[in-house]
Amino acid sequence: MSEEIEKYPANFIRNIIEQDLREGKNGGNVVTRFPPEPSGYLHIGHAKAICISFGIAGEFNGSTYLRFDDTNPQKESIEFMESIKKDIDWLGFEWLEIRNASDYFEQLYQFAEKFIEMGKAYVDSCSADEIRKLRGNLTSPGENSPYRDRSIEENLDLFRRMRAGEFADGDHILRLKIDMASPNINMRDPAIYRIRHMHHFKTGNEWCIYPLYDYTHCISDSLEGITHSLCDLSFEDHRPLYDWILDELRLNCHPQQIEFSRLNLQFTVMAKRKLKVLVEENLVDGWDDPRLPTIAGLRRKGYTPGSIREFCRRIGVTKSDNNVELGMLESCIRDDLGDSAPRVMGVLNPLKIVLENYPEGQMESIEVPNHPKDESMGTRKIQFSREIYIDQADFRETANRKYKRLVIGGEVRLRYGYVIKANEVIKDDAGNIIELRCSYDPDTLGKNPEGRKVKGVIHWVSVDDGVPAEIRLYEPLFTVDFPDASEKDYHELINPNSMTVLKGFVESSLKEASIDQRFQFEREGYFCVDRKDSSTEALVFNRVVGLRDTWAKIEKS
RNA sequence: UGGGGUGUCGCCAAGCGGUAAGGCACAAGGUUUUGAUCCUUGCAUGCGCAGGUUCGAAUCCUGCCACCCCAGCCA
Secondary structure: HHOOOOOOOOOOHHHHHHHHHHHOOOHOOOOOOOOOOOOOOOOOOOOOOOHHHHHHHHHHHEEEEEEOOOOOOOHHHHHHHHHHHHHHHOOOOOEEEEHHHHHHHHHHHHHHHHHOOOOOEEEEOOOOHHHHOOOOOOOOOOOOOOOOOOOOHHHHHHHHHHHHOOOOOOOEEEEEEEOOOOOOOOOOOEEEEEEEOEOOOEEEEOEEEEEHHHHHHHHHHHHHHOOOOOOOOHHHHHHHHOOOOHHHOOOOOOEEEEEEEOOOOOOOOOHHHHHHHHOOOOOOOOOOOOOOOEEEHHHHHHOOHHHHHHHHHHOOOOOOOOOOOHHHHHHHHHHHHHHHOOOOOOOOOOOEEEEOOOOOEEEEEEEEEEEOHHHOEEEEEEEOOOOOEEHHHHHHOOOOOOOOEEEOOOOEEEEEOEEEEEEEEEOOOOOOEEEEEEEEEEHHOOOOOOOOOOOOEOEEEEEEOEEEEEEEOOOOOOOOOOHOOOOOOHHEEEOOOOOEEEEEHHHHHHHHOOOEEEEEEEEEEEEEEEOOOOOOOEEEEEEEEOOOOOOOOHHHH
């Protein structure tokens, strides 16, 4: 798929790689990797990282490994691993190979013994608490551990016994011997192995010691022959350690780590921990809830892979902090669906209309185009009848002349149908409008009426032919643009109206709509058949995004 | 008050010493049986601030200021 991937605009990482290629570095190869930890579902921020690592490699005819960073059995699972594979595939990217960091456990272990033999690693028997105290803090240096000068023999013996399972979790830890006074805290004798008597979803009970990220990641990169290791800015001050380990090991492949800023999207949260809580507390309907910024959620809501890729292309790649507006994402899916989604009619908030001069029992079939500017999308038949539904918002008892829809005594065009005129409002005892009595002009099907202009066009569905459908509208999950910046707990910032469920009607051509199909409901927005809850017996549509609504803006002002 | 980063239009973002791309948003027109789409036009004498170098600076130098990240046996 790489040649279909949209080209990225100029960015600093591409510039670096282009220069490397010009200088003949890495034998002209570009090899990247995407290294998720299988401890949660991927979100739109990961999509950015995926588009960068897979996309840039693809642009230079390179390849990308999908590597699961499974070094912490406490948090990881097969379910997450499978969801990640599915999401990357759905986004349209192909990995060269799937690897797991756990594939390298034995090699990693051997390198650790080598570090011990070089006198560059030692077993520390301090408690976690003691280690924290000795680490110092941001402004003052750390102090050496009392175990720092154990002999190579003792270290080797202890480390082998750690592996053999002779000790309990937390009894010992293997540390690199670097510099406890380094201004970079990551260099203050970082831990590289901890004891965890725990089942690992991939290696089972083979290991009871597990390597840590900093140690595992750079070596894995090197073993795979990665040329450019792209990650987010939070790893910037881990780079000296990354380089230190590879330099000490004298491995022939020393990838270049390049960091970019991660995506911040307004009105949502991206932290894996926070997403997990939303799911586990059932505040949302699982990891694929359409209100979540997860790939699964966006997919279920109706986003296309192409729209997400386009979004990632538009937001660019830099090192600066960013707060991308929701409008940027929405614009991408509107662009995509505007071209590709067939048009249909659906009424969200039905108001029944009776056309008093239309013959009872008559049903008229009208052939209409599926797309206003793409004939290749063909036509379909819709049914017109004496009783129809229109949207409640398309009729008003009182309105100024800016309002182009139906008013008493006024005319409006029914999309692809006749011009009708409203004669009478029927209300219930509580004063709610429950029905409208109208008349239609028989001479207006497919042509404009003589001698007068009808400015408004509204959509409709035949009462006799339409089918009921559940329609779900979504608003942002949070009420504030920067939930992470708030001093309040994010639970308090959840939008109580993030989902609205409507009982509407859609034209009968949608009866056979299949999972995942997307349509434009004319004048309303783009809708997608819900993959979880929709069935032929009970249709459920998710609103992907509304149409641009200039009228709403006019009304506001 | 340690270290590492970042500051160009409301948001994203090109720019790499030769006189501020583009996208989103916004505004104004035109087309339109979707108040959609599409088209046209407008939108930073200004690049965090202050000095300096230069014929010329967003780009180089100096000094400030603001914001972000780091003290897991998480990744």
